[in-house]
Amino acid sequence: MRIAKDYKTEYAKQIIEWFRDAPLFVDDMKEVFNKKTEKFDVVSNKVAAPCPTVVRFAENIGVTIDRVFAWRDSIKEFRDAYEQAMRFQEEWLMNAAGLGFYNSSMSITALKANHGWAEKNDRQPLKDELKQVLVEFVRGKEKKFEKDHSEDSGNIFIFDDGEMPD
Helix, strand or coil, rough: HHHHHHCHHHHHHHHHHHHHHHCEEEEEEEEEEECCCCCCEEEEEEEEECCHHHHHHHHHHHCCCCHHHHHHHHHHHHHHHHHHHHHHHHHHHHHHCCCCCHHHHHHHHHHHHHCCCCCHHHHHHCCCCCEEEEEEEECCCEEEEEEECCCCCEEEEEEEEECCCC
């Protein structure tokens, strides 16, 4: 099997480490000229580190992302490691946004798209079957009530100024 040929058992450990040990920020060191002292000072500024991704992991070990996904889909050891790595990525995104290194809206979008997050109201299951109902209120003395209980139709009601049929 070709997939197993190029897979190395250390990749399972490496993918976990790649995501678990990813820094939230890096120090951006710059030399800035100080007019008062007429010397260069080294200034450190913390900036967001790149988000740990499967694309970056694949590049780091010298394979394509498709190869990583093939291993995930066919090798249990790697699939388990991949799932653990994704939990570390989820935590990383929460921390990076919480510390202000990443835009919280972008982080929430990434968490929804890649980690199954949803708004509280989005994940509540429907308790009743949805039915299509068309209601039309008309003025005048016209009374028309049509009820169709067949499986594939909705109910159509037309009635006079709030007079409700039984």
